Amino acid sequence: MDVSICITTYKHEKYIAQCLESIFAQEFNGTYEIIVCNDNSPDETEAVILEIINTHPKGNTVKYFKNVPNLGYVKNTLFSFSKALGKYIAILDGDDYWIDPSKLQQQFDFLETHLDFAGIGADSLVIYEDVNIESHRFSNHAGDILDKNDLTDPKICQTSTFFFRKSILKEDFPTEIISADRCLYLLTGCFGKIKILPEQMSTYRQFSASISKNVTDEVMKKDFVIIPFIKKYGPDYSIFKLKGYFYYTLMSYSNKITKLNFYKASTGYFFIMSCQNFP
Structure with missing residues (x-):
């Protein structure tokens, strides 16, 4: 087949x-x-x-x-x-x-x-x-x-x-x-x-x-388990890029996000982006 x-x-x-x-x-x-x-x-x-x-x-x-x-x-x-x-x-x-x-x-x-x-x-x-x-x-x-x-x-x-x-x-x-x-x-x-x-x-x-993106930030946070899975099979993936990617999706795709989680996601995203040139 x-x-x-x-x-x-x-x-x-x-x-x-x-x-x-x-x-x-x-x-x-x-x-x-x-x-x-x-x-x-x-x-x-x-x-x-x-x-x-x-x-x-x-x-x-x-x-x-x-x-x-x-x-x-x-x-x-x-x-x-x-x-x-x-x-x-x-x-x-x-x-x-x-x-x-x-x-x-x-x-x-x-x-x-x-x-x-x-x-x-x-x-x-x-x-x-x-x-x-x-x-x-x-x-x-x-x-x-x-x-x-x-x-x-x-x-x-x-x-x-x-x-x-x-x-x-x-x-x-x-x-x-x-x-x-x-x-x-x-x-x-x-x-x-x-x-x-x-x-x-x-x-x-x-x-x-x-x-309308009817998914909450708590649900979107489940995607962070993807990072260790991908690193297992692709160890040369940039951990900075992977974390930045999922922080970005958490901020962008969650319909309901708490102020605390938005602060954590945005802070994490901008920190990771500032470090993305490092391996």
């Missing part, structure tokens, strides 16, 4: 069909499987998936799993990876969809011929589902080649464009975190460079609930 396309879905009854159709539209010469992991959606997501499996000409490429009870986003993502048989994993969230039919082929061909790269992403188009905001590009690094020194920058690529070697995954990948994507990019960087294609190859749906 060349590629496993891993989809996590929860309450995506309006979007999962478009997500799957965008995979079926791929012009890919290799072999692929679609791993769909439904985290016990209370809506009709399951019914839509089963209808596609039973009636679509390519429905037999879908392997469907349902978690009862639900696992949560990070554990469900890792569960989907554990079911993958492919040499490579491509990620696609259940409410996103691919817009370039050559995405899989381009990314597969690149990693097959560039053995010093461990992953490849692409730019994407951010669309707003229930709020009046104009669509725009996502990545700050479209067209770039990234190494460890770059992977603590914000907006590397959107998760639904990412394609990586399955061999980089580790059994001790932390589960009690919020930012599985950040952890995955950093882990990928432990084993090679990452290429970001300049083309927009996926959409990224944003909703008003996600824009």
